[in-house]
Each structure stands twice: as C-alpha cells, then as structure tokens.
Amino acid sequence: MSILVLAEHHDGQLAEATAHVVAAAQQIARDGGGDIDVLVAGEGVSAIAEAAARLDGVSRVRVADDAVYAHQLAEPLGDLLVALSGDYGHVLATASTTGKNVLPRLAALSDVSQISEIIAVESADTFKRPIYAGNAIATVHSEDALKVITVRPTAFDAVGETGGGAIEAIDNGVDNALSSFIDERLEQSDRPELGAAKVVVSGGRGMGSGENFQLLDGIADKLGAAIGASRAAVDAGFVANDMQVGQTGKIVAPELYVAVGISGAIQHLAGMKDSKVIVAINKDEEAPIFQVADYGLVADLFEALPELESKL
Amino acid sequence: MKVLVAVKRVIDYNVKIRVKPDHSDVDLTNVKMAMNPFCEIAVEEAVRLKEKGVASEVVAVTVGPKAAQEQLRTALALGADRAIHVQTEAPVESLAAAKLLAKVVGEEQPQLTILGKQAIDSDNNQVGQMLAALTGRPQGTFASEVEVDGDTLKVTREIDGGLQTVALKLPAIVTTDLRLNEPRYAKLPDIMKAKKKPLDTKTPDELGVSVDSGLKRVAVEPPAERQGGVKVGSVDELVDKLKNEAKVL
Ligand SMILES: Cc1cc2nc3c(=O)[nH]c(=O)nc-3n(C[C@H](O)[C@H](O)[C@H](O)COP(=O)(O)OP(=O)(O)OC[C@H]3O[C@@H](n4cnc5c(N)ncnc54)[C@H](O)[C@@H]3O)c2cc1C
Ligand SMILES: Nc1ncnc2c1ncn2[C@@H]1O[C@H](COP(=O)(O)O)[C@@H](O)[C@H]1O
Numbered sequence: 278m279s280i281l282v283l284a285e286h287h288d289g290q291l292a293e294a295t296a297h298v299v300a301a302a303q304q305i306a307r308d309g310g311g312d313i314d315v316l317v318a319g320e321g322v323s324a325i326a327e328a329a330a331r332l333d334g335v336s337r338v339r340v341a342d343d344a345v346y347a348h349q350l351a352e353p354l355g356d357l358l359v360a361l362s363g364d365y366g367h368v369l370a371t372a373s374t375t376g377k378n379v380l381p382r383l384a385a386l387s388d389v390s391q392i393s394e395i396i397a398v399e400s401a402d403t404f405k406r407p408i409y410a411g412n413a414i415a416t417v418h419s420e421d422a423l424k425v426i427t428v429r430p431t432a433f434d435a436v437g438e439t440g441g442g443a444i445e446a447i448d449n450g451v452d453n454a455l456s457s458f459i460d461e462r463l464e465q466s467d468r469p470e471l472g473a474a475k476v477v478v479s480g481g482r483g484m485g486s487g488e489n490f491q492l493l494d495g496i497a498d499k500l501g502a503a504i505g506a507s508r509a510a511v512d513a514g515f516v517a518n519d520m521q522v523g524q525t526g527k528i529v530a531p532e533l534y535v536a537v538g539i540s541g542a543i544q545h546l547a548g549m550k551d552s553k554v555i556v557a558i559n560k561d562e563e564a565p566i567f568q569v570a571d572y573g574l575v576a577d578l579f580e581a582l583p584e585l586e587s588k589l
Numbered sequence: 590m591k592v593l594v595a596v597k598r599v600i601d602y603n604v605k606i607r608v609k610p611d612h613s614d615v616d617l618t619n620v621k622m623a624m625n626p627f628c629e630i631a632v633e634e635a636v637r638l639k640e641k642g643v644a645s646e647v648v649a650v651t652v653g654p655k656a657a658q659e660q661l662r663t664a665l666a667l668g669a670d671r672a673i674h675v676q677t678e679a680p681v682e683s684l685a686a687a688k689l690l691a692k693v694v695g696e697e698q699p700q701l702t703i704l705g706k707q708a709i710d711s712d713n714n715q716v717g718q719m720l721a722a723l724t725g726r727p728q729g730t731f732a733s734e735v736e737v738d739g740d741t742l743k744v745t746r747e748i749d750g751g752l753q754t755v756a757l758k759l760p761a762i763v764t765t766d767l768r769l770n771e772p773r774y775a776k777l778p779d780i781m782k783a784k785k786k787p788l789d790t791k792t793p794d795e796l797g798v799s800v801d802s803g804l805k806r807v808a809v810e811p812p813a814e815r816q817g818g819v820k821v822g823s824v825d826e827l828v829d830k831l832k833n834e835a836k837v838l
Contacts (some may be wrong), residue, residue, distance in 0.1 A: 381718035457726035571818035
C-alpha cells in the first residue's frame, strides 16, 4: 500500500519539516513497500506543490487547491483526508499544530488509533515514540489497516530535493459549514524558524523582563540562532507563546542549545534534551539544567551575556 | 447552556517516572496521581463560564479506574455540578476514550465540551479532535481564549507561528492550552461539599463501546541518558570549549 504525506506549508512556502516527514515515509516504504504521495491542500498552492515534487522519493503530489483549505481548518482538511485515505496504508503528517489538529480526525473517522509524534520507524507497523514528557520511549505496534501517524521532524534527517514527482490536481472541494477563519496574528521574525535552527538561544524566568531578552539578540545575531523561551518566560509575558520550548511547546534538536536563566524542569527538558551540545548559564549551581548541560556556566546572566556577545 | 468537561487521572506532573526493569511499562506503584494539568484548565474555564452566567450547568466526566473518582471529586470541588464516571480497569487508548465520550455527549447534549489538549502520560494530543470528528461538531484546539457569542464560539488558538482565531458553530468541542486561564485551588469547604454532589457510574459495556485497541505497547524503555557535562569557570573558557572541543562555533 502507498503512503500519503500531508504537506506542511506557511506563507506560500513548503515547510522544511515536510522533507523530514518524507524521510520517515521512505523508511516505512523500505520495509512495507509502496509509493510516497504528498498531499498539498490550500489556496493558490502551485509553487508549494512544485517544491514538494522535488523532494526525493516522492512519486506524486496531489493538489487540492480550494479556498475551503486556505487556513488549514481541521474540519474540511479532515474530510479531504478521509476521502483520499482509501488509497493508502499510511497517512503521515508533521507533529505541528496543523498535523496534530487534523490527523486525529482522520483516525477517528476511519476507526483506527493514531500514533503520535514518532521518533523512529522500526518497521512498517512498529514505531517508537516518547511518552511521559520524553522520560520513557514506547515501542508501539499497530494492527490497524490504516496507520495514521504524526512525525517529530527533528528525529528524521530531511530528504534531498533532486526528485521529480508528478503533480496532479484533485477536484475535491468539501463543504465546511461548521467553522470559519477570523484572523491570524503571526509573529514576524527575521531569525531562523525555531524547529529548524542550527543554534537556539533560550531565555527563562531568570531573564526578568521582555526587554532583557534583547541581551539574547546580539548573541543570536552572531550565531545565526533562533530565540526560544521557557514556559515561565512566556507566561510572564516576556515573549510570545510561539517561542515556548518543551513538552507542550516546540521540540528542538539543534547543534547548539544555550539555556539562559532556565532551571531545567522536566517539561522544558522534554523539548530540548536531544540537542547535540547544551550550554547552561544559571546563577544557581544546583539548577537541574546543569545535569543535562555539556557546558555549564554558573554566573549572573546580566554579566555573562554581554561578555559572551563581545567574545563571540 | 450545559458544559461538559473531560478530565483524566494521570501521574502528577512533578513526578519523574521510572521504567520497569523488564521494560514492559512505566512503574506507577505508589506514584502520586492527579488531574491532568490541561484538564484542570478545562474545569476552570467551564466554572468561569458558569460564574459569568454563560453556562447553566457544568458536568465533569472521566473514563478510568475506580480511583479516578478522586479526580471527579476534585472537579466537583472546583465547581462542577455533577459527575459521570465511565468505569473500567482496562487500559483505555485515546480512540476508545473518544468513543466513550462521544456516547456521553450523545446522552448529555452539551453545547460546549472542553478537554485538555494533551494528557501528560501518553502525550497523545488526540481525544478532543477525535471526539469532534465522531460527534460531527467543530473543534477549537489549543485554545488560549474562548468567547461565547450567541450560537457562535470564538476560539483563539495557539498555533506554531502565533495565534489564530476561528468561529465555531455551537455545539462545539474545545481543547485547552496552558494560557487559557490559571486554575484555582479547591477550598476545604468546597471539598467537603463535593462529597455530596451527584456522581453517576457507567461502564463501557452499558455504553456499547469496546475498549480494545489495534495499538499495542510492545516495550517501554528509558531514554538515552545524557552524559553530565562539565562546569566552565568563565565566559572565555566557555567560548574556547565551544570552538575547540565541541566545534560548534
Ligand atoms: C502541563 C505542563 C506543561 C508544561 N510545559 C512546559 C513547556 O513546554 N516548556 C517549559 O519550559 N515549561 C513547561 N512547563 C513549566 C515547567 O514545569 C517550569 O515551570 C518552567 O519550565 C520553568 O521555567 P524557568 O526555568 O524559566 O523558570 P524557573 O524554574 O523559575 O527558573 C528560573 C531560573 O533562572 C535562574 N536565574 C534567575 N536569575 C538569574 C540571573 N540573574 N542569572 C542567571 N540565572 C538566573 C534561576 O536560578 C532559576 O534556575 C509545563 C508545566 C506543566 C504543568
Ligand atoms: N480516559 C479519559 N477520560 C476522560 N477524558 C480523557 C481521557 N483521556 C483523555 N481525555 C481527555 O482528552 C484530553 C487529551 O488527551 P489525549 O488526547 O489522550 O492526550 C485530556 O486532557 C482529557 O481532557
């Protein structure tokens, strides 16, 4: 049976995460066989479809171009997936807020379980996924005819972009009388996307205020880093919610993660402990973050950060 | 309007779990259990809607073992009016939970059903969306703001890039994100009063739902431990290590 990957896209561009999900699909195909199709649903998405067709391993891109999918609302997108799913043994999406929003609808309407946020493919029907905020890794086996899966992108290396899949339009505008889009307030930033950045510099409650986050700007500029935050920093209103790293925020696994004024609660660690190198700057030498940090600096951040910026 | 809130009994969020030596599961013997934090937020939102006069009745529901009654009593102490316990000692996967909740929604016909976005044991993030699909109701997931306006519900959702606001036709399903509200603590007199509030018990059999699942946990392992690193004495040493040892600069 073939595999369908739901493309993730924002602002008219295919999200980098999709290339990681296709990599997971390739691992499934290696064991279970089958072609890999990508579904691009949205309005005015031809450039996105072309980008998806270039991903290695993709045989066919199916394009549902219709205003009803413009904001990726779960109800119509779920119905579209249900209509297409008969052709597939697996349906995969990124474990993003879009994937998490829509895939469980497909699973429920197909009367199958969903396997959330896999980090490894053992075989076409067996997967690994973190549970309990990453404090345990479960191996799960699915006997369902259709496997509905969300994929943690950081756990799979992206496929290349040398492919040449076919592009096909699907004529399937479903009705949606249940929900409608009102507006969106997206955070604008010139920095790399948190989930994909090679370096992430995060601030916690210890930063003390939103203004003090500027102390991280200079360092992030020099390192080409994305800026993240702990939940405490978001709750205190220092920074926007889309910057939260952790069990219930973004999952990151950069080459370098710098945690500043973050204590290291398990819910925060769940989002960053797969980073390659972790640096912690904290004035409390007992802070649990030091137990996972490769390099710990016990220091007042207000002194350490300006010095670090000047020495980079 | 009637509001239904789904609450789940899970390990307390402060507890660091251990995997059993035979890797069959995590060890929950003598571990402190509590209401899932996202469900606390769901209960709080329902109670606030009642305090504002928007909701007329708040009904709490759980699917789980006998001991899960504790979490229903907590919901009652926090302000729910009555509770429904779908009792089963069998493990309940998200799909089965959603099917059982769909039956309860069918019986109770709430205008609004509020769930947590994610249970912190399975980290599944599925049941609300599944319930919406099964009941044919619209969903507002990861909500940070909810506003009832006639027969429409305005929900502001925390999405990856920021915030999105959608309008849902009531009756609807909402799942809570962390910033929807800050839950209150139950007061002692309310805990006493909660003991007298009605609590109905049902079984999956009575609701005609099988809790069998096509998904089996075959092993549970501890994650790869990180090697504890070193402390550096100065910013200079840090920069030097990052350049020459870790080679990430
Ligand atoms: C259901 C649930 C989900 C959650 N999900 C998440 C999540 O996804 N992500 C997340 O991050 N949290 C999450 N949390 C919250 C988590 O439990 C912690 O409360 C939070 O991570 C703490 O943030 P913090 O480390 O910034 O704050 P604190 O724990 O208050 O730590 C602040 C640190 O700053 C240090 N500090 C203070 N001043 C200075 C200074 N001048 N110089 C140097 N260091 C200084 C202190 O020593 C301290 O270690 C969740 C909680 C729950 C219940
Ligand atoms: N057994 C259960 N009983 C009642 N509600 C549940 C149960 N399981 C999940 N839920 C609800 O669904 C939410 C999300 O759970 P999940 O999709 O399993 O991560 C929880 O926060 C609860 O509100």
